[in-house]
Amino acid sequence: MSIIFLRRFLSLPLTLFLLLEVVGGLSKEGEIIWTIEEIPPPTKVKAETRLREGIRITLREGKPGLKKVRYEVVVVNGKEEKRVLGEKVIREPVSRVILIGAGKNLASRGGVQRVRKVLEMEATAYCAGARGVNRVTATGIRTERGIAAVDSRVIKLGTLLYIEGYGLALAADIGGAIKGNKIDLFMESCKEAKRWGRRKVKVYILE
Numbered sequence: 001m002s003i004i005f006l007r008r009f010l011s012l013p014l015t016l017f018l019l020l021e022v023v024g025g026l027s028k029e030g031e032i033i034w035t036i037e038e039i040p041p042p043t044k045v046k047a048e049t050r051l052r053e054g055i056r057i058t059l060r061e062g063k064p065g066l067k068k069v070r071y072e073v074v075v076v077n078g079k080e081e082k083r084v085l086g087e088k089v090i091r092e093p094v095s096r097v098i099l100i101g102a103g104k105n106l107a108s109r110g111g112v113q114r115v116r117k118v119l120e121m122e123a124t125a126y127c128a129g130a131r132g133v134n135r136v137t138a139t140g141i142r143t144e145r146g147i148a149a150v151d152s153r154v155i156k157l158g159t160l161l162y163i164e165g166y167g168l169a170l171a172a173d174i175g176g177a178i179k180g181n182k183i184d185l186f187m188e189s190c191k192e193a194k195r196w197g198r199r200k201v202k203v204y205i206l207e
Helices: 190-196
Strands: 016-024 026-039 042-052 056-060 064-076 079-091 096-103 113-126 149-150 161-162 167-173 183-186 199-206
Touching: 026 079, 113 190, 167 183, 183 190
Parallel strands: 042 096, 113 183, 149 167
Antiparallel strands: 016 026, 026 064, 056 096, 064 079, 113 199, 149 183, 161 167, 161 199
């Protein structure tokens, strides 16, 4: 039995060396390579009992991660075999988040049946302690978390909404500065409202 090792550095990226073995007439040629591969984003599912079963809302699209994978690639008599030697994560994937309806028999109780429309809106936040904020909304109900001020020409008062990053809300108030595709969300504390700031969100019109 004779073994001949032939080491050769190649110019191809990520290729480390080439190994040639001759064992009892069996030809075995191999190389060690590095590749960059995507890591599929995981999916997280949130259940909401106030939405009818069957409704699915994508709250956030996932983003794939990246990993560097080290392989040994061997060709034995013309047949390629590949074995993972190790891998290293370069970038973690971002989860895809889906909201699913978990409410039963909501149709008979006037619950949410479907997503009618999705709007891209600019969302701000307000709180009870801010100057000029009334604790009673334009529709006569008390302000609390889950109340949103809207332009009634864009979103009809009384409409149930799902707001990205905030959750379920009722369009129950209006505001002098809330015009067009703008929405103002009530927060329990002014600190929370300040932290929210101003951001672009998806607003799901539910019915």
